[in-house]
Amino acid sequence: MKPKLKVRGKEELIEVSVNDIYADQIQKEVIEKWQEVLDLAISMFNVPNALIMRLHEDDLEVFAKSNNQENIFTMNKHAAIGVGHYCETVVGNDEMLMVKDASEDPLWEGNPDLKYGLVNYLGLPIKWPDGKIFGTMCLLDQDANTYNEEQIELFKALKSNIEKDLTLLDRNVQLTKSLDELERTQELLIHHEKNNLTNQLVSNITHEISTPLNVAMTSAAYLDYAAKKMDFSDRDAMNRLKEGTDLVQRNLLHASELLSSFKKIANDQGRMQEENIDLGLYIKSIFLSSKLKLKEHDTTWEVDSPKSLILKTKPGAIAQVLLSLIDNALKHGFKDRKSNEIHVAIKDENEHVIITLKDNGMGYTGDHEEIFKPFMRHEHHEGAGLGLTLVKEIVEQNLQGTILASTNGGMIFDINIPKK
């Protein structure tokens, strides 16, 4: 925004840069404080009108005024520019202006302020931290008047007080901005971590791959058994053996084809639809899907559940939560440890289902609320530090439940999910 100003003593209109982005965010409290500063000014300098003017594209606005009856200006009133106000000269020249008596001075001819008999003026430009214009701070009087050096210093001090508020506001806006950016980054990271989990989930429990592998396994077991018991001169028996080897080969090939298509499937988001699941069976199948990882960390597991506890819920969310907590135990709780155990207890409490996951790892010594905050991690922890943040988010948003962490020997997580 570039308002054009009529500056006294200059032929052409002067263009200045105004920062108008944050001006509307100046709070009521700040304007009230400015008014108090102006009240102080009128009593110190003994003049009737003290103002803070805000410069707009086409006009000047009374943004704050001293709160005395003698002040003839009206709050938020706009006055057109380009006509030679005192304030235009202050901003255009970017310096202090002191006018003792404009009434007899041809330089100030046609100044609208003179219509009100305001012949005396003292003004300073008010600027944002980036050097762009906000407006002016000024004193106006109907009587000729002069200010001594001390008074001017005081006036400048009051003005810099006002500018400090603008600096604060500017900083505040910048901080809010970078905070927003940080939150967006965090959202992105969480999204990324969710995808990661989905990938695990898909590649772990994909229904398709279990069939050919199982067929191959059963056939191989058959071959092993049959080889010991069969009479190899029997042509019929030999044919059946051939049938077995064909099955093994064909199904292993099928399994490897499926594996190569996993990369594509893994990019799909986890499904978040509601289904009826047998919670105990489902959680067991989650552990089964992590068999290899559990074995790698020398971890045994157990799931205690009431028989056929059917829950209408989002299986995708349950799986993501459990996989994350298992992952957390393996990576953090069991780091470099042997004989690890994870125990899951499921309790049916009429309105709620409580899933308690307990491990015999190293636990956590700090504030247990902290571990759900993003980027919380021990120096020996790997990963982005978002695993548990994600768990909390899924429990609260997708399952409408709560999660609590505590330490008693190892880590304990209590997940409370309402039944619907």
Next chain:
Amino acid sequence: MKTIDILVVDDERDVYLATKLAMQLLEFEGIKANVSYSDSAASAIEMLTSNDYKLVFLDIIMETIYAGYEVISHIQKNKPNSDVCIFIRSGQPGNIPEEYLSLIKDVDGYLNKTDCTMEKLHDIVKTIA
């Protein structure tokens, strides 16, 4: 030698072939298993209408994602006194849609596909035969 009639319902023919092979070995233990095969819920219902099976290994996801439950529902409606044993053999044993919840009481067991070994199959048949 005892005889048992088994029906394998699965859209993967190889599952049937492997089961049949596994069952042949039971002959060494005195059990003759006649294994029949159906690749869909529709044809399974047909076969169940005209034959009496002692044991059914039932896949769920076939022509539809809940096709297997249709087979159980049919048995319940048309052969309420039948003593057929039903074992669900599925990749996702935990998922049960609401409309089929009432059928679960007639299911004798779940087999997770990844966890269903020849030994397990033998154990099941030996208990029933």
